[in-house]
Amino acid sequence: MVALVTMLLFSCSLDEKQEECKSSPKIFNPNGDSELALAMRKIFDQTEEIKQSLKNGELVVPADYIKNLKSFHTSTPTDPEVKVKEFFDFVDAIDLVANELSESTNINDQKEQYKRLVNTCIQCHKTFCPGPIRRINKLKLSK
């Protein structure tokens, strides 16, 4: 038990500072990061991998990417108020784009779909969580 608590404390102190959704944050969850925040961080890293693969000229979509996107439906958020119909609509939308991306075979189509994917991240964030948008913008492919 003591070991577990020590481990948790230790891993928390190693974490990057969490990016708040709002500029003047209410403290929703002072004890750690929500399931949704962790899923988002993973998606961010995996989307960066996709970007890199497109820059290298050959699309690679991580095996569990779509599954991770779908987990947004069930993950507990920091702010329970985000789980409204529009949130789920955005999750469905990004699912669809990610599926199209993983199924297209032409590099130009893939770049187009990728653009739509990142725009869908940004659309949902404009509504529910503007804080990380600057960081998400860095996922865009440069011309």
Ligand code: HEC
């Ligand atoms: C359905 C709406 C929605 C979509 C789509 C979405 N996000 Fe998020 N994102 C959120 C919400 C809400 C949070 C706040 C999570 C929390 O604190 O519980 C968040 C948090 C984040 C965070 C901050 C995590 C942290 O460290 O606390 C990053 C980074 C992020 N999202 C990146 C992305 C990327 C990249 C995409 C697209 C591949 C994406 N998001 C798609 C709603 C969305």
